[in-house]
Amino acid sequence: MNSRSGKTYPSMGDRIHSATGFPVLYWLAVIGCSGLSMSLLAARLAATRQVGHLSLVWDLFLAWLPVAPALGIYHLCRRPRINRLLLILLAGVWLLFFPNAPYLITEMIHLSPQYGPSPEILPAWLDKLLPAMAPQSSPEWFDFLLLSSIVVNGLLTAFTAMRLVERSIARRGGRLMSLALAGWIFLLASFGVALGRYARLNSWEVFTQPIETFEKIFQWMQVPRVGVFTLVFGALLAMFYIAAVHGGRREPDPQAGRGFER
Template structure:
């Protein structure tokens, strides 16, 4: 996605965006695997190995899900890295930079909508529509906090397994610092609004296209 921008600007500042977009696809791949596992459930008797596999997939999905909407926060980079000459709003290069990250943010919200909607349907099938929406809202709240952690505390999804002591230390620091806690709550609330609105709009459009509105 960023190749044309680099060709135009002669910059290679945004190579990280390829990695961020890849991470945004990981929850989609995990959701597809879960769909396959549950399809297997419907056809055969559930065994404990499959329960373990599905549990690992769900936990992994929860840890990687914030990477999708995380792309929204990448929109800060044009303002951080771009060096304007004069009034930047009249500089075409700046708009190339900005449109790149706006496009990435929309892609991230779309990928997040697809994977969360997929799991919500699985929850609705087993526990009903109301509980599926409770599940979706909880995931969006946790994801918004996860996006704050990824952007400002700089955790990765896999740090839960590779460096749990650091995570515990950072949590204690955040909770014990009123200014940091306030910033986290406000930022996470803004991300929650963006994620929720994006999810409702994109999910509604997706279901209308598929003719599956009745499964909400």
């Protein structure tokens, strides 16, 4: 806290913590993890001169998208009066794009030769941006590190977005309701991950191709492996989330008059 003219002002770190729900160090770590993944990817592109895992750039961008509406929901629910229409809009956007975060966990499938990286040569414009060097193959251990970092990014972005929304729900309905809804949302997100991985559906296709998209969703709902994947993957996400976020300490119930923020 800074003091001027006898008045006490919150520091920049306190302001960021209050506005975003997490301390500055947390955001630096999460953003730094994404930066590390992109650095590893750039090194691979420069060494192999192949497209390889270039799609991870887009996938990581999509994984960050649900964090934005989650911050909006968190900020909105801290107000004495809530704009319900705006809240519904933000919640809908968040729920639609949230599966993109845990989807990154499934990128480990690219370690399999069947789903290996593309051997296509880099576009000329991208090749010129990278340091000049003789093309060479990428060792398996390096690809493992790259994809492992992507998995960590998937967990971080998913848990960050979920925690912000869960806090918002807890402020209005209590912790039990927030955890119950979080569990259901993880199941829905897991179904979305399955649709993205197996049916190759994208979140925005709900708007661009609504009829075809809902037809595909209905068809894939009847596929047994999708049901198994949804239940198991959703349960793992929910249990991991509870262990990672709620396993360390007991927090006061926001409905008891105390919030999560400092």
